[in-house]
Amino acid sequence: MSWDSFIWFALPSILLWVLASLLVYKTKYRLVSNILFLMGISVFLLFIILFWHSVNRPPFRTMGETRLWYSFFITSIGFITYRIWKYKWLLSYTALVGSVFIIINLLKPEIHSTNLMPALQSYWFIPHVTSYIISYSMFGASTIAAIILLNKLRKNKDDRELEKLIDNLVYVGFGFLALGMLMGCMWAKAAWGNYWSWDPKETWAFLTITTYLAYIHTRIQRINIRISLWILIVALILLCITWLGVSYLPSSQGSVHVY
Amino acid sequence: MKNKKRIWDIPWGYKESIAIVLGIVLVGFLLQVTIGKFDFYLLSYPYNFYFGIFSLAFIVLSVFLKRKAFFIWFTSLSFSVSLIGAITFLSIIMGLTKQVPVVDRSNIFTLLGFNQMTSSWEFVLIYFLLFLSLGCTIAKRKPHLTKQYFVFLLNHLGLWMILFFAGLGYSNLNRYVMYVEIGETQWRVYDKDSKVVELPIAIQLNNFTIEEYIPKLAVIDKKTGEVLPKDKPVYFQIDTNSKEEFSFNCYKIKLKKYIHNAVRNSDTSYKEVPMKASCPAALVEIRNNNKVKSHWISAGNKMQIPMFTDIDSNLALVMTPSEAKSFISNIEVYTQEGGYYKEENLRVNYPLRAGNWRIYQYGYDNNMGKMSSYSSFELVYDPWLNMVYLGIGLLALGSFLLIIFGKNYKK
Numbered sequence: 001m002s003w004d005s006f007i008w009f010a011l012p013s014i015l016l017w018v019l020a021s022l023l024v025y026k027t028k029y030r031l032v033s034n035i036l037f038l039m040g041i042s043v044f045l046l047f048i049i050l051f052w053h054s055v056n057r058p059p060f061r062t063m064g065e066t067r068l069w070y071s072f073f074i075t076s077i078g079f080i081t082y083r084i085w086k087y088k089w090l091l092s093y094t095a096l097v098g099s100v101f102i103i104i105n106l107l108k109p110e111i112h113s114t115n116l117m118p119a120l121q122s123y124w125f126i127p128h129v130t131s132y133i134i135s136y137s138m139f140g141a142s143t144i145a146a147i148i149l150l151n152k153l154r155k156n157k158d159d160r161e162l163e164k165l166i167d168n169l170v171y172v173g174f175g176f177l178a179l180g181m182l183m184g185c186m187w188a189k190a191a192w193g194n195y196w197s198w199d200p201k202e203t204w205a206f207l208t209i210t211t212y213l214a215y216i217h218t219r220i221q222r223i224n225i226r227i228s229l230w231i232l233i234v235a236l237i238l239l240c241i242t243w244l245g246v247s248y249l250p251s252s253q254g255s256v257h258v259y
Numbered sequence: 260m261k262n263k264k265r266i267w268d269i270p271w272g273y274k275e276s277i278a279i280v281l282g283i284v285l286v287g288f289l290l291q292v293t294i295g296k297f298d299f300y301l302l303s304y305p306y307n308f309y310f311g312i313f314s315l316a317f318i319v320l321s322v323f324l325k326r327k328a329f330f331i332w333f334t335s336l337s338f339s340v341s342l343i344g345a346i347t348f349l350s351i352i353m354g355l356t357k358q359v360p361v362v363d364r365s366n367i368f369t370l371l372g373f374n375q376m377t378s379s380w381e382f383v384l385i386y387f388l389l390f391l392s393l394g395c396t397i398a399k400r401k402p403h404l405t406k407q408y409f410v411f412l413l414n415h416l417g418l419w420m421i422l423f424f425a426g427l428g429y430s431n432l433n434r435y436v437m438y439v440e441i442g443e444t445q446w447r448v449y450d451k452d453s454k455v456v457e458l459p460i461a462i463q464l465n466n467f468t469i470e471e472y473i474p475k476l477a478v479i480d481k482k483t484g485e486v487l488p489k490d491k492p493v494y495f496q497i498d499t500n501s502k503e504e505f506s507f508n509c510y511k512i513k514l515k516k517y518i519h520n521a522v523r524n525s526d527t528s529y530k531e532v533p534m535k536a537s538c539p540a541a542l543v544e545i546r547n548n549n550k551v552k553s554h555w556i557s558a559g560n561k562m563q564i565p566m567f568t569d570i571d572s573n574l575a576l577v578m579t580p581s582e583a584k585s586f587i588s589n590i591e592v593y594t595q596e597g598g599y600y601k602e603e604n605l606r607v608n609y610p611l612r613a614g615n616w617r618i619y620q621y622g623y624d625n626n627m628g629k630m631s632s633y634s635s636f637e638l639v640y641d642p643w644l645n646m647v648y649l650g651i652g653l654l655a656l657g658s659f660l661l662i663i664f665g666k667n668y669k670k
Contacts, residue, residue, distance in 0.1 A: 061472075084663065115472045118585050118607040168665035175661035182655045190608045193434060193619050193639040195647065196425070198377055200354060207350035214343045219666075221336040223273075251357045 002054065003064070009047035010106060014099045016040030017075065021092035034079075037091060041075050044098075048072060062115060064105050066126060071098040073130040081134070085172065093137050124187035131180035136239065138173025139212075142166050143236040146229040153226060167219060170232070174212050181205060200251050204242035211235040271332040276341040283388065284345055287381025291372040295364075297383045303430040311427055314391060321395040334396040342389045349382050390422040407667050410660045417654030421647055428643030436621055438635045439464040439590075448638070459595035460616055460638065466589040467623065467634040471581040473497060473519065474539050474558055478507050479567075481575050494579065497541065509547055510570055516542040523563055529555050535630045536562040539581060545570055561627055586623055588634045605636075615642045 020037035023029040048068055052059050059065040078094025081087070145166045152159050184205075185195040196202060215231045241249075266274045302310060321330045332338055353376035362369045372379030397415050402408060435448040439462050446461035475494040477486045486492035487507075495505045497514050505512045521529040521540035529540040540557035545568070552568075558578040559565035567577040585606050592600040592613045602611040602618075611618045617639045624631035 081662070085665070115582050115584070118583060121585070122608045164666070171661045171665045175658040178658035178661075179655060182651050182658070185651060187608075190610060193610070193617065193637050195651075198353070198358065200358075203350055203354045207347045207354060210343050210347040210350065214340055214347065217336050217340045217343065221340075246354075249355065251355055 002051070006047065006051075007106060009043055010102045013040045013044040013071075014102060016043065017095035017099060021095040024088045024091050033091075034083075037075070037079055037095070040095075041072065041079065044068075044072055044075070060116070060121065060125075066116070067101040067105050069126045070130060070133070071101040073126060074098050074101075074133060077130065077134055081172065085168065087141075087169075089141065090137065093141075094134075097133060097137070119191045122187050122191065124183050124190070128180055128183040128187060131176050131183060135173045135176035135180060136243065138169050138176065139236055139239060142169035142173060143232055145169065146232045150226065150229050163225065166229075166232070170212060170215060174209075174216065177209060177212065181209065200249065201242065201246045204238070204246050208235060208238045208242050211238055269328045269332075271328070271335070271337070273337045273341070275332070276335070276337040277344075280338075280341040280345045280385070283384050284349075284381045287379065287384045288371055290380040292370055296372055296375055296378045297380050299378060299430045301430075302427060307427040307430060311423070314394065314423070317391060318394040318398050322398045325399050330395065330399075333392055334399050338392060339396070342385060342392060345385045346382075346389060349376060349379075349385065352376060353382075386422070386426065390419065390426065393419050393422070406660075406664060410657055410664060410667075413653050413657030413660065417650045417652070417657055420650030420653065424643040424646040424650065428641065428647070431640075431642055433640040435638045436635055437462060437638055438633050440633045441465075441467050444593075458638065460613065461593045462618065462636060463591040463593070464588060464634055465591065467586070467631065468589075469586045469623070469629045469631070470584045471519075471539070471629070472584045473517070474579045474581055476505070476512070476514075476541070476543070476556070477577055477579060478570065479575055479577055481569070481573055487574070507570075507574075511546040512576065513544040513546065514541055515544050515553065521557065523557075523566075527555065529557065536560070537629075538563055539578065540566070541578060543568070543576060545576065547571075561630060581628070583628075586620060586634070588620055588636070590618070590636075592618065615644075616640050617644075 016036045017040040020033045020040065023033035023036065026033075048059065051068075059068060074094050075098040078090055078098075082091045082094075145162060149159060149162050149166065152162070188197070189195040211231060212235050215228055215235060218228045218231065219225075266278070321333070324330050325334070352373050356368060356373045356376075358376065359374050362374045364370050368374065372381065376382050393415060397412070397419060400408070400411065402412075435450070435456070435458065437445055437448045437458075439445040441464050444461055444463040446458050447455050448458060450456045473496075475496055477492065477494050479486055480489075486494070493507075495512070497517060504514075518529055518531045518540050520531055520533045520537035522532040522534065522537050523540075524530040529542075531537075538557055538560045540555055542553060542555050544551060544553045554568035554576075555566055556568055556576060556578050557563065557566045558580045560581070565577075567575045569575050588605040589603045590601070590605055590611070592598075592602075592611065594600075594614060594616070596614075598614055600611060600613045605611055605618065605620050607620050610620075619637040619639070621635040621637040623634050
């Protein structure tokens with residue numbers, strides 16, 4: 001089993017996930033959708049196992065191989081979180097992100113051979129990144145919901161259910177964000193001897209998480225919800241800077257997180 | 260008619276909290292401008308110990324006085340949110356200004372400590388208040404055998420422990436880089452002023468090895484040395500057995516033999532010799548219609564010259580230089596108290612624990628690569644680490660419960 005046969009596992013997985021994430025919106029086919037989604041994960045896992053067996057080493061060596069694990073864990077954790085919280089969009093979202101990683105591997109095969117440098121060879125690498133990606137999806141969704149709610153409030157329409165949805169999304173997203181950050185700390189300690197060193201990316205991650213903390217605490221107090229919702233929108237902007245923008249800031253010259 | 264509450268009337272809310280927090284940041288600025296940055300050695304042992312005792316005493320006191328207006332406010336959400344806001348604000352400044360180890364106090368930003376935010380008075384004061392307020396908040400809440408209380412406790416206590424032990428332990432933390440020649444024992448390091456320091460811990464380096472990735476093959480333009488095709492360079496990976504033949508334009512390139520530890524045998528051949536000066540080499544066959552030629556290629560190293568082969572008058576086939584997969588030290592460690600530790604596979608991401616010390620594989624002689632005669636280690640002394648880990652563990656469990664339970668509305 002090699003990358004040459006990847007496509008014969010990748011395409012069926014994508015197909016099953018896409019089908020599942022469409023059918024999940026039809027109440028009648030919900031069970032079918034769940035089964036299809038799990039089948040997609042199984043087919044994908046089968047490739048990983050066979051590939052692992054044939055290369056005779058854990059497939060963690062190259063960027064392409066780590067993408068295999070992202071696809072696997074994102075869809076698996078996405079499925080579990082969907083089962084707990086019944087957010088159908090989450091199933092579609094994780095299917096999409098999982099598929100994107102697969103498609104990158106299919107379209108840019110030369111990246112299979114980009115070797116991981118020693119600092120990246122850690123068992124924290126994949127859970128750290130996966131956890132962050134899931135939390136970003138939760139925060140993205142909560143911000144969309146916040147904008148919808150702000151709009152409703154402007155028209156003097158209340159929506160308690162939407163409020164609850166936003167709060168739960170933020171709580172779940174915050175859980176994943178904190179886990180991702182703590183795993184990052186453990187990894188940093190093992191790799192650099194520091195669990196926290198105020199590297200620019202870390203500083204931005206920190207202020208993102210404190211902004212979400214502010215949201216959570218203002219909501220417990222139930223001050224004007226508009227303020228809380230605006231905090232949520234600002235938090236997402238800060239999150240995007242942390243994720244994508246830090247490399248471009250003048251403060252980041254020499255950051256260890258810029259590759 | 261009820262009188263409207265004016266600012267500073269109790270109970271205090273957001274107006275008062277924000278005003279006080281802003282006041283404290285201002286005090287921080289003033290201290291920073293007048294006496295310079297916060298010196299963390301003020302918190303070295305035993306002062307950090309006294310400081311810890313004082314904080315705990317303050318928190319215990321707050322339990323007894325929890326109905327007093329001051330402590331009601333000190334543990335209120337308005338004060339917490341204001342403090343969170345302040346630390347976020349200071350972090351944004353830190354995130355936008357380049358942080359440097361040494362500053363000349365020449366302009367308003369450096370004067371206010373923006374370039375060394377974590378050791379500025381404003382940051383330290385807010386950090387300290389955050390941690391005191393958090394401690395009092397935890398102590399105030401009555402324990403309940405409920406889901407909510409557990410989630411609250413795990414998250415807040417975990418964070419408090421991290422703030423407490425990481426903050427107070429910071430000045431106890433020491434780190435050094437030690438260089439050890441193969442076969443020798445070393446206990447001396449340079450400190451940051453380049454003075455020799457003798458440590459209570461010695462490292463004996465028995466052996467040092469570098470594992471390299473199997474290199475790749477590439478076709479280059481002989482004139483420019485660029486890997487082709489120019490816009491999307493292709494590297495042929497030769498370590499999987501599945502594919503041994505590659506195509507480039509009308510040429511077929513076939514890997515016939517690969518030696519990972521090769522030494523040049525003659526002008527045109529290599530043989531396997533497992534020694535440090537060896538380097539990877541491959542025998543390749545290039546076919547174009549009926550023309551076939553075989554040749555050895557190698558990227559070489561400090562001791563061996565590289566070898567490539569012409570494909571035609573413009574193109575050549577080369578091997579890429581080796582990349583380190585891992586570098587591994589075999590060490591024995593002795594401490595002054597008579598401790599003995601041994602690690603045959605010390606490598607990046609897998610440090611060795613020796614009491615309160617942790618030893619990290621740090622580097623080697625990059626110029627010499629596999630032939631490096633020494634290995635370097637980073638030694639970190641951190642007696643509070645386990646307590647920080649306990650905090651991280653509690654917080655992780657708390658985060659996990661947030662994922663499972665979300666926000667609990669049934670109250």
